[in-house]
Amino acid sequence: MNAWIWGIVGILLTPVVAGLVGGIDRVITAKMQGRMGPPVLQPFYDVMKLFSKQNLVLNRFHHDLVICSLIFTVAAVGLLFAGENLLMCIFALVVGNVFLVLAAYSTNSPYSMLGADRELLQMLAAEPMILLAAVGIYMATGTFDINLIASGTHSAIQYLPGVFFGLIYVLTIKLRKSPFDLSTSHHAHQELVKGLSTEFAGPSLALFEIIHWYETVFVMALIYLFFASRPIVGIVAVLIVYFLEILIDNINARVKWDLMLASAWVITLIFGLGNLMLLFILK
C-alpha cells in the first residue's frame, strides 16, 4: 500500500521538479552564454502554451503513439518511486522510448525519419551502459529491488566508481544535450530541424516535453541510487552531475553519430564492464 502512495507521489511531483530543474537549467545556460535568459518558470509556460494550441495530427497513430510513450515513461518513473524492480523500470522506459521512435516513423517526414533513426542509435549507445549500471548495483547491493537498495547501509558508489563515470557519460545522450543531442535537441535549429520531434505540434509536442521531464527525473533517480544510503550526499551528487551536464552542453559542439556510438561503447566497455569484472574478481 505504501509503495503505491510513493509511486503516485513520484508521478505527481516529477513534472513540478523536472520543470523547475529545466527552468534553472535554462537560466544557468543563459548565464554561461552571457545572456539574461528566460524566467525560471518558462518550461511550464511553454508546455501550457503548447497545450492551448491546435493539435495537428498527421495520421491515426501519430498522437496515440505519443500517448503510449507517455504512459510507459510515467509507469517507469512510478515503478521506480514505488520501489519495484530496477530492471523492470529500465525496460519500461525503453519501451516508452520505442513508442516515441514509432511515432516519429509514422509521420513520413524525412527529417522526422532520420531523427528516429538517430534516436535508435542513441538508445543503442546509451542502453548498454544503463543496463550495466543496474547489474552493477545488483552486484554491489545484492538486489534489483529498489526498496532494498534505497534502505541498504552501503552506497553502491564505493564499489562502482567506473560504472558511475560511464553512466554520467551516457547521461548526456539521455538528457539530449550537446555533444550528443543528435536525434532532437532543445533548439529547433539543428541539421534535422528538430529531428525526432519535427512533426509534433501543439499538445503532442507538449506531451513530448513532459515525457522528457519524466526521463530526466528517471535518470537522476538512477544517479541517486548510487548514493542511496546517504540521502543528502545523493541529492548533492545529483545536483553536481546535472550542473556538469549543463557545462558539457555549453563547451561542446554536436558530434556525428559514429563518434557517439563508438565512444559510448568504448566507455561502457572499459569503465562499465571493467569495473564489474574487478568487482567480480575481488568479491
Add this chain to the structure above:
Amino acid sequence: MAKRTIVPFGPQHPVLPEPIHLDLVLEDEMVVDVLPSVGFIHRGLELLCQKKSFQDMVFVAERICGICSFIHGVGYCQGIEKVMNLDIPKRAQFLRVFWGELSRVHSHLLWLGLAADAIGFESLFMHSWRVREKVLAIFEETTGGRVIFGAAKVGGVRIDISQDKLDQLAIALDEIQKEYEPLAKVFLEDYTVQHRWSEVGYLSKEDAHQLGAVGPTARASGLPQDMRKLRYGAYEDLEVEPIVETAGDCYARCVVRVKEIYQSLDLMRRVIHKIPAGEIETKVTGFPQGEYFSRVEQPRGEVVYYVKGNGTKFLDRFRVRTPTFANIPPLLQMLKGCTLADVPAIVLSIDPCISCTER
C-alpha cells in the same frame, strides 16, 4: 543500390538564415546529387538604376545586402567615380577602408556565430555575437547606423570621424581583439569543432579555380585570391597579403575567416595611424558617361559592379555579380559525397548571402 530519398533543404531551413533551396538526393545519409534553386527574393534592384539618379543609386546598392552593405556602396561609388574621372580625397579613401574592414570583422563574427550554431555549439554562437555587438556599437557611434549606415557617397564619404574619436576607437579595437582571442582559440583548436569540420566539404585547388570560387572559399583551397591586391582606394598605401589555407575543407574556411578578423583589426589600426587630414569628398558635377567593371573584396569574396552611364542622370545598366553567386557551383561540388549532417555546415561554409545573390 540503396534507396534514394530526396530531402528538400531550405528555403526556410532553421539552420540556414538564407532562402536558398537545395534538393538533396540522398542514399541513406549520403548526398549523391544536389539541385539548387534560388530566386525566392528577387527584387530587381539592378533595373532600379533606370528610376533612381546615379547618386541615389548608392542607397539601393547598399541595400543589396544587410551585412556587407557598406562595401556594396563603396564598390558602386568606385565604378561611378572611375567613369566620371573623379579624384577622391585620401581621407575619404582611408575612411572607406576603415568602415569596410570593420564590416568584414562584423560579417565574419556573424558567420562564426552562425557556423557554431549550425554544429550545435550554442554558447560559442552567443559569445561570438556578443563580441560582434561591440563592432556594431562602433558603427553606431561613428555613423549613426548599426548595419546599413549610408556613409558612402559618390565622390567620397558623407561622415567624418574626428581624430579624437579615432584614437578612442583604437582602444575599442584592442578591447574587441582581447575578447575575441579566447573565442578564436576555440574555433581553431576545439576538438568537437574540428570533428565536425575537418575533411568535410572538400574543394580541391583545381576545382576552386575551375568553378570560379571567390573569397575565403577560394583562399581556403589554396588560391591566393584577394581583390584588395588590386590596390583600389586606400589599399594602395596599405599592403594586404591574402590569408591562404590549403586544406580546402570547412575547417580551413573557418580558419581563413578567423585569421582575417585579426588581419582586418590590424588594417584598421594602420588606417588610424596613417589617415591623412583633409577633405572627405569632392564635388560631383555632370553625369556619368562610359563604363567600368568595379571589383572590390567583400567579406564573402570578390564582387563585381558593372556600371554603364549614358550621359544622363540615370544609368544605362547597373549589374552586380555577388560573391555568393560565384560560390554556388563550388558549393554543389562540395556537397557531393557528404552526409546529411554535414549539409548545413557545408552550405554555411561559403557564407551564403542569398539576398546578395538575387538582388
Add this chain to the structure above:
Amino acid sequence: MSDILKMFTTVIKSLFKKSTCRQYPFKKPVFFDRTKGHIQIDRERCILCSLCDKRCPTGAINVDRNARTWAINSYKCILCFRCVEVCPVTCLAMQQQYSAPEEIKKSEVVEIPAKAEKAKA
C-alpha cells in the same frame, strides 16, 4: 584533453559576470551623438521650399505648398540625413529615439503655420 576544454574558461567566466543583455524598454538604451531615430521638423522655421521633398532618395517626405503641409512617411524613410543636409534653414533635425510599432503604415503630417513666413517678410 585540453582541446575539449577550450570553451571552459569563457563559459565559467561569464557564469559569474553580469549578462550582456539590456532589458529594453525597462532600461533605456545609450544613444551616441549620431544615433538615428526620427526626422523632426521645427514648424516655425520651415519655409516650404520643398528641397527635402526633391532630394529624398526614397520619396518619404512630401511637401504640399498649397495646403501648407509637410509630411513624412517613417516607413519609407531610411534615415540617410539627406534632408537634414539640404535644408536651407536647418529646420530639420534627427530626434534620437526608438520608434514605437504602429498598426498602419501612415504618414505623419505637420501643418506649417502661415504666420511664420509673414513675420519673416
Add this chain to the structure above:
Amino acid sequence: MFEDQEIVTIERSELISRAQKISKEGYRLVQIGCTKQSDHFQIDYTFDKEYRFYNLRLSIPLDHPTLPSISHLIMPAFLYENEMHDLFGIQVSDMILDYQGKFYNIAKKAPFATISAADTTTEKG
C-alpha cells in the same frame, strides 16, 4: 588606383572557340552580364587570371536573341546564362542545367527587364 581592363569585341560565332581557348589558358569566369542597348544586346564574358581582367564582348540583335551555351566548357556559366534568360529573354541553347525561365522563381513571368529607360522616366513624370 583603378585596374586596367581589357575588353575585346568578338563575333557570336567565335564565342565557343574563344571561351575554350581562354579557359585552357587558366582564366576563371568572373561573370557573364547582359546590357540592353537601343539596338542590340551587349553580352560581356568576364575572365580573370591572377588579377588580370579580360572581357569578351559580343552583341546580338534585340529580336529573337540567341546564344550558344558555354556551360559545357565552363560549368559555372549555367547560372549566368539562366539569369540572362530570365532577365532579358535571351535564348541560350544547350545549357547543362536549364531552369526554363524559373531561375528567379517569382510570380512575374520571365523576362523581367522589359521596360526601357524611356518608359520609366515618363512613368515617373
